[in-house]
Amino acid sequence: MLVANIPILPERASEQAAQVDYLFYFISAVTGAGTLLVFLLLIGFCTAYRRKTMNDKTPRILGSHQLEIFWSATPLVLFLVMFAWGVVVFDQGFAAPADAPEIFVVGKQWMWKAQHPNGVREINELHLLINQPVKLTLISEDVIHSYGVPAFRDKIDVLPARYVTTWYNPNRAGSYHLFCDQLCGTGHSQMIGKIHVMEKADYDAWLEGKRPVKEGPTDGSLAWEGRQLFMKLQCSSCHNAKGRAPILEGIWGTTVPLKDGKTAIVNEGYIRESILHPKRKVHEGWEAIMPTFEGQLSDPTLGLSEEETLIRLIAFIKTLGPGQTPVRTEQFPPPIGAKTELGEKK
Amino acid sequence: MSTISALHTANHHAPSGPAAKTNYLTDGYSWKSWLLTVDHKRIGIMYLVSVTAFFLIGMAAAGLIRYNLISPSGMLTADQYNKVFTAHGIVMVFLFLVPVIPGVFGNFFIPIMIGAKDMAFPKLNLLSWYVYMAGAFFACYALLIGGVDTGWTLYPPYSTRSSTNVAPVAVAIFIAGFSSILTGLNIVVTVHRMRCPGMTWFRMPLFVWAMYATSLIMLLATPVLAVTVSLLAVERLAGIGIFDPKLGGDPLLFQHMFWFYSHPAVYIMILPGMGIISEVITCFSRKNIFGYKAVAWSSVGIAVVGFLVWGHHMFVAGQGYYSALVFSLLSMFVAVPSAIKVFNWSATLYKGSITFQAPMLYALGFIALFTVGGVTGLFLSTMGTDRHLHDTYFVIAHFHFTMVGGMVLAYFAGLHFYWPKMTGKMYSDFWSRIAAILMCVGFFMTFVPQFVLGYMGMPRRYHQYPPEWQVLNVLSSAGSTVLALGYLFPFTYLIHSIFAGKPAGSNPWGATGIEWTDTTSPPVTHNFEKLPVVTEMPYEYSLPTAPKPTFSYDLPTGDVAKEEHTHVH
Amino acid sequence: MSTDSSGVLCHHFDNIQQQQSAARMGMWLFLVTEVLFFGGAFVAYTAYRIWYPEAFLAGSSKLILGFAAINSVLLLTSSLTITFGIHAAHRGDEKMLKRFLLVTILLALVFLGIKAKEYYIDFQEHLIPGTLFITPVHEGHPSPAEEFEAMGVNPGHVQLFFMFYYCMTGIHVLHMIVGVGLIGWLYFLATRGYFKHKERFVYVEVTSLYWHFVDMMWFFLVAILYAAGPHKSLF
């Protein structure tokens, strides 16, 4: 039958999606019952009390306080239940588990560029391993976009100059729609893609052909690319043990004192801001000598936009442990995309 | 004004009645007597003509939208489609939905309903029409020189980067907003200062209450929109501005300020409709309104609480978590006054004497559709579900159920209810009922599939969509043709009635209210021969003194009804 | 239009008190919309002021406090003179009314002149968001952006402050011009003997309401734009 083939419910690919569905069904049931009640009242009254003669007598009924209170309070209580349940469901999608791998997504007119922690880059696609929670950190290069995946019942507006995050825990293999849900220009309806949730074996097979470099310290990961940029942009000439700038080892997630007496948590936003506007939140005890890198980070030869460079630097600083700051004796690294064995061993 | 002179002629050839007295329509026939009039009734008619024109333009754009979505790959180009839905939004919101009932019925009936000779500021009233037309001019100018592709919400940074004509649209919105401020101001002062002897606050018709609440929103919300689009225009013209993320500006600030107006604005659109429904339901069931004060205060309640909920448009836009929490909670409260109204209207029908003339069919359609539109709003004000439904066709379906299913049906209810009073002519009973039914059927067909599409995740403003959604989209497009057909009917038979309609008599529906009992159809220039004095509550249909309908009702045995009618007298 | 012999009472009002109170109420309502209009800009300012306090104070310090103070005095004085104008109209003293209206207009024009001078100085110092802001003022003199950068203040945020400065004072100047137009219209009417009927004083009164409101908004603009940041000298 044709009708049977028309999908009327979206696919469900995460526990979060199931939670949204249950809430949706609850609200549907409550409001459906209310609507049905109104419809029955209308139909019933219209049938029972249709005008019989031109001289019908009607009773003079002015109202009822009890009824007014009843039909104000009852809906309100139900609405508040919806509110509370809605908050619970919303909260579940709010904060990612701390150990979830972080995937960076950069939106631009009109494509989604995803960046896995292992260095794999994808455009308009995202391959996820089943039952592996992932955290997405998203930013836009131009206008507001929105990263919406109906199968996860999730959607988040992607803003310029600000990182937003969401997370998924996919639990069903398959390919699902990815949409841009915020009008972003002519190609808005082309800013779509696929989310592929894969079983472990399939995922590994897919990864096999994708990973730039398979093993060793030069693993081609996002953080490693960030490390190369860290040297290329001469960050390491100051940010080192004897340098004129704070050493960045282990700084991620800590709270640092600022010159004006305030403090800042070292997160994506703070690093981004400090690279673009170094004079704004200066680390206590250091001079504000760092030049701004605003407008200097995009590198067409590497195919990197400013935001893509920034997420690499962030990924690098995030993983930078004690004693891992690249030293100046290292040879200047080759451009990213060239053979990657150079640089580390020499 | 050939139609008007035709009407005049028709009046003279009317078979019954004395020689026509000078009414507001026969009081001068020149262009000047219309374009420079300060008579609120003529200004109301001028609004009627102009909003109808913009309704047709908006409808044409809607037709193109549905035409495009017949095919998953789109029938128009992406750029054309973006411009078409933007035109649809801007024309329908700013040039039709916001001004329509305040401009047409507010102007025409508020002074008559409260027993005044005119609005408090007649010249300002005329000015507001001209300002509205100036705004409309800029909007049309923007659309004609190439259109706008930002959506009616004009979110920056896209609206500051788009190469289309955002600035003229910002000017248009600013000017049209000014017009609605002037209308609102006029209505509030009129209601406060111009009521006739005996017309206390709680003897006012509920339409006046609803218009009063609407006007409060117009006065308090519109200026914020004006300053917002001004800042946007500056940003666009200077290439730099306060919503610019490059400088550290926050695009969400625009959204906050925009929705501070645009959420209350949906109540500007729906509240006047609710007022009309209260008038029609009582008249055609010949009952007092159930819970007069509850309905009156719920209008004011909606107006006030409606200001506290705008952030539910921004749950996933990046606003703070606690902000979202507060807005979601407050949104739950705004649903209550609407529920109160729906239950009170339903209860009004109880033990009534109900007939189903066109105004009543529209009103019943309104209650049904508005209920669906209202309850689906709950899915969107609940944070957990909005995260999935935000910016999908679910939202589209929801607000079209309230704005089109609700507001436009209420407008047609009002148009059919008051048409005899405004023109003195009665339209075709048969065709008007067919049109009402057609509109409801077409509406359901158009927008119910969109709820399903929305829950499946189809994003709004998409010129192309995945092929598995085609069946539902085609169904929706098919429904829209039925809907469009329904809309075309009234244009035909209403215009026909001006030339060939039977004289309506001063009170065909047997309605209470001084606009029916104390003045002729059409009303005389200064509304009343003798200033009325009000002595009772509105809607006293159950009292023996209630006026009787002169309209020949099409009851199952039509002749019996007539006999009984004559029998009564 | 009118039914009474004097022509003061419009046809649709029952008596002159009703007409006057309607006019007054209309203006008050209009002023409420104006409050919301300016309020929108104020709330936007406040949001950024909360986020970027240092930049806003630094930007404010560049504005010329002395001009603002003089303008405050001018505007306040004009509020006083238009109030005296109401009394003159109430007494039916058209001659004095005209004088007070003229003084009010003159004070407003001086205000606008000073404002124009101030904009010109800002322009010369390149205190204008956009390309001018990052262009050196003249040979060897740094651009405002560099200057703020050196102070440890984000120049982008300072530009936001100046956007508010121009938008808000610009809106205020537009209101001033409209006000001058209205008062000029009253003056014109007065020369035509319109205010021979003292009941018409109410039109002077409602115009004065608007004028006081413009004055009031100026005081707030001074507080958040000019006086917000530290100033070493008046000029």
Added chain:
Amino acid sequence: MHNEDAGAGPEPSNASYFLIYGLILALIGAQVLVSMNSASIGGAAIYLNLLIAGAQACLLAYFFMHLKGADNLTWLIAGAGLFWIAIMFILMLNDYLTRQIAAY
């Protein structure tokens, strides 16, 4: 209904106007003083400034705009303006003050 607000009209008393004028002038002076010394006043300067502007506005509204002696309706209208401004400020700043604590 028609005669509400009938008595409202200016009550001539030039001396009182000059008094209020002088008061507001003094407040303008105070504002200049606050601004010149705001470095030493610190964070309180902005509140002082707004307080002064608020006082100036209240004096203007109460005396020059004749809120003194105006009918209840006028007070209601003025109050409504403030109330709606408060709505806008509270709900909008609620976002700007808490967004850094928790947001996407």
